[in-house]
Amino acid sequence: MDRKSNAYVVTFAVTVCAISAVCLSAAYNTFAADIAANELFDQQKNVLIAVGLYERTEPKSDEELRNLYDNFIEEKVLQVKREDVERPVKQGGVEGTETQEEVVDMVETEYLIADLAGLRREEGKKPEGERREFATVFRRKDDAGATVAWCIPISGYGLWSTLYGFLALEPDLATVKGITFYKHAETPGLGGEVDNVNWQAQWPGKSVLDAQGNVVGVQLKKGVVDSSVAYEKSHMVDGLSGATITSNGVTKFVKSDLERYEPFFKKNRTE
Amino acid sequence: MTTAVAPAPAKAPAAPLFGKAEKKAVLDPLWDNNPIALQVLGICSALAVTIKLDQTVLMCVGVIAVLCASNTIISMLRNMIPSKIRIIVMLVVISSLVTLVDILLKRFAFDVAKGLSVFVGLIVTNCIVMGRAEAFAMANKPWPSFLDGLGNALGYSWILLAVAFFRELFGSGTLFGVRVIPASVYADAGGFYFNNGLMVLAPGAFLLLGVIVWVQRGISGYTESH
Numbered sequence: 485m486d487r488k489s490n491a492y493v494v495t496f497a498v499t500v501c502a503i504s505a506v507c508l509s510a511a512y513n514t515f516a517a518d519i520a521a522n523e524l525f526d527q528q529k530n531v532l533i534a535v536g537l538y539e540r541t542e543p544k545s546d547e548e549l550r551n552l553y554d555n556f557i558e559e560k561v562l563q564v565k566r567e568d569v570e571r572p573v574k575q576g577g578v579e580g581t582e583t584q585e586e587v588v589d590m591v592e593t594e595y596l597i598a599d600l601a602g603l604r605r606e607e608g609k610k611p612e613g614e615r616r617e618f619a620t621v622f623r624r625k626d627d628a629g630a631t632v633a634w635c636i637p638i639s640g641y642g643l644w645s646t647l648y649g650f651l652a653l654e655p656d657l658a659t660v661k662g663i664t665f666y667k668h669a670e671t672p673g674l675g676g677e678v679d680n681v682n683w684q685a686q687w688p689g690k691s692v693l694d695a696q697g698n699v700v701g702v703q704l705k706k707g708v709v710d711s712s713v714a715y716e717k718s719h720m721v722d723g724l725s726g727a728t729i730t731s732n733g734v735t736k737f738v739k740s741d742l743e744r745y746e747p748f749f750k751k752n753r754t755e
Numbered sequence: 756m757t758t759a760v761a762p763a764p765a766k767a768p769a770a771p772l773f774g775k776a777e778k779k780a781v782l783d784p785l786w787d788n789n790p791i792a793l794q795v796l797g798i799c800s801a802l803a804v805t806i807k808l809d810q811t812v813l814m815c816v817g818v819i820a821v822l823c824a825s826n827t828i829i830s831m832l833r834n835m836i837p838s839k840i841r842i843i844v845m846l847v848v849i850s851s852l853v854t855l856v857d858i859l860l861k862r863f864a865f866d867v868a869k870g871l872s873v874f875v876g877l878i879v880t881n882c883i884v885m886g887r888a889e890a891f892a893m894a895n896k897p898w899p900s901f902l903d904g905l906g907n908a909l910g911y912s913w914i915l916l917a918v919a920f921f922r923e924l925f926g927s928g929t930l931f932g933v934r935v936i937p938a939s940v941y942a943d944a945g946g947f948y949f950n951n952g953l954m955v956l957a958p959g960a961f962l963l964l965g966v967i968v969w970v971q972r973g974i975s976g977y978t979e980s981h
Binding site: 487488492493496497500501504507508511512515518519522523525526541669672673 | 803835836837839840843844847848851854855858859861862865866869873932956957
């Protein structure tokens with residue numbers, strides 16, 4: 485075939501694309517299960533960090549971390565209550581991973597994963613999004629089985645991406661124990677600073693409930709928290725410089741996720 | 756996208772595996788024709804991934820793998836690639852390889868790969884990879900092209916490692932995550948020492964890279980031709 489002809493060019497382009505597509509799918513399928521296992525382990529590590537069992541820089545082998553997780557973290561799967569349908573519980577866990585835990589409670593708040601930051605929302609329109617049917621909660625227990633901390637997955641839109649992380653609470657279910665993010669695609673150096681350990685260190689000790697017991701979450705203030713103002717001191721952390729939309733997103737989805745778990749928390753608070 | 760300044764020398768057809776020209780193909784980009792210090796290509800990632808040595812090593816491994824493979828593959832295809840669409844064909848080859856590297860890193864070095872975030876994917880836009888494909892691999896046989904890729908990737912790597920060495924040492928007081936500057940001298944522990952905050956930010960890398968380019972050119976005697 486003439487190498488300058490259009491037919492040759494098209495044939496060549498299609499062939500190259502087909503070969504590379506086959507190679508990449510083969511490579512991906514070979515490793516998909518292992519990569520998923522790595523991701524799950526990374527999430528478990530982040531739960532350990534959030535509840536204060538592990539520090540990111542601490543040298544610990546994977547084996548030690550797995551033992552920590554198995555011995556001191558208990559996963560519970562909660563079924564989101566829906567009036568219209570009754571569903572059997574099949575799976576739950578972080579992002580739908582299989583778990584053997586039984587259903588322990590119902591959470592009534594309807595939850596929409598998409599558009600928590602309100603970015604793509606038109607004025608007055610109800611946001612569209614996928615409704616989650618299961619929710620996971622992690623309990624950190626001590627050797628005797630008593631609760632040391634609770635941890636919930638948090639997620640929602642920032643600027644470019646959905647952020648995924650964990651928020652840990654003290655046994656009073658009102659005070660923050662720690663926060664981590666394990667997956668996002670925010671701008672490195674701006675919104676990506678949600679990973680900054682110095683910023684995350686501001687979270688512990690903040691209260692997610694106001695004096696009346698309403699869920700207020702933790703707000704990211706534009707600028708620096710003025711600790712002489714009582715409300716700011718107990719309910720706000722510094723916003724991320726140059727990342728207003730990521731900051732607003734974090735504020736919104738932390739509050740929304742806490743509200744979602746509030747019925748479960750309320751029950752465990754009074755017990 | 757910039758093409759490299761180095762003209763591709765034509766090879767004798769029956770060259771030995773490690774002849775003079777082959778040695779030159781590997782060694783030349785290490786010093787005399789370094790892609791970063793002399794051609795100032797690929798410095799985006801040099802600024803972005805040099806905060807910690809372990810990340811930098813992984814990035815270098817990625818670039819070495821991609822550059823060697825892309826040069827080899829494109830060289831093998833060079834007589835078949837229609838010149839009209841050669842750049843886009845190179846991009847398909849390079850981006851497939853980068854995706855492959857990304858999958859492998861996520862499988863075998865998840866934590867460090869996560870730290871590299873978008874920058875593994877951005878190897879696609881590294882001018883060195885494209886530059887060598889266009890300037891060398893399109894005109895040479897696979898083996899010399901492989902060596903040219905290896906040489907350029909190593910030339911890129913040692914500069915990155917040098918930058919990362921200083922950034923991690925002065926920015927975090929560690930090397931490969933192991934504490935080198937003792938914790939007791941830090942101001943927190945009653946000492947006098949502070950980490951240099953500039954070093955962990957991109958401008959610190961820019962300054963360091965400038966110094967390295969200056970020193971390298973001072974020694975190698977390179978001057979810009981006008």
